[in-house]
Amino acid sequence: MQSSEQLTSLGAEADRVDASAIVEVHRAVAKIRVTHRAFAGRTARESVQKIWQEPRMPRPRHTHNKPLDYPWSPAARDAYFAADTTGRLVLEHTTPINHMTAVIFERVVDPAFGADQMLEYLREVHRGLSFVVITKEEDDRLTAAGLRAAKGSGETLWSRYEAALGLGEDGFGAVTDDPRYTGAPH
Numbered sequence: 001m002q003s004s005e006q007l008t009s010l011g012a013e014a015d016r017v018d019a020s021a022i023v024e025v026h027r028a029v030a031k032i033r034v035t036h037r038a039f040a041g042r043t044a045r046e047s048v049q050k051i052w053q054e055p056r057m058p059r060p061r062h063t064h065n066k067p068l069d070y071p072w073s074p075a076a077r078d079a080y081f082a083a084d085t086t087g088r089l090v091l092e093h094t095t096p097i098n099h100m101t102a103v104i105f106e107r108v109v110d111p112a113f114g115a116d117q118m119l120e121y122l123r124e125v126h127r128g129l130s131f132v133v134i135t136k137e138e139d140d141r142l143t144a145a146g147l148r149a150a151k152g153s154g155e156t157l158w159s160r161y162e163a164a165l166g167l168g169e170d171g172f173g174a175v176t177d178d179p180r181y182t183g184a185p186h
Contacts, residue, residue: 020115073174
C-alpha cells in the first residue's frame, strides 16, 4: 500500500511549469474571489487536482484518479471487486484541498511567491499520505462528523478516519494487495 510519496515527478521542467500555472490560476481567481467565491474556489481546487495531482498519480488506476496502490477502505475495495463503483467512490484528500488552496491564496498575494516557492509547497504538502479511497457513504460520514473540510483533532493524518469511520491505517489496504485482485481492471 502506497501511503507516502503518493505522487511522482514528471521531471524538473514539467513540475516547474505546472507549479507556475497553479500560481497564475490562483492569482487570476484571487481577483474575483470575493464576488465569485464558488467559482474561484472550484477553479483553484481543480487547478491543483488537474494540473498537479492527477497527472502524477501512479498506475494502475480505477477511473482517472483512484490508484489501486493507494489506501482503500474495506467498503471501497468491496465495491471495486463487486464492480459496483459508479458514483460510489471518492478520492479523499487527507489534508482537505480547501486547506491547500487557502494557503496558496494567502501566499500568492506576495509578488515574490513564484513557481519555485509553489513547487516547494506542493512537494511538501504531498510528501506523506495525501489520498485515500473511500465510499460516498463514508465521505458523508466524514461530513456528518464535521471532518470533511477540517483536519482531525488527533496527531496523524489517519485521525479523521479513526474519528468518523472507526478506521485506522491498518484498516485500509491497496486493491493490488487484496487476495481478490487478479490484475484485471474492474
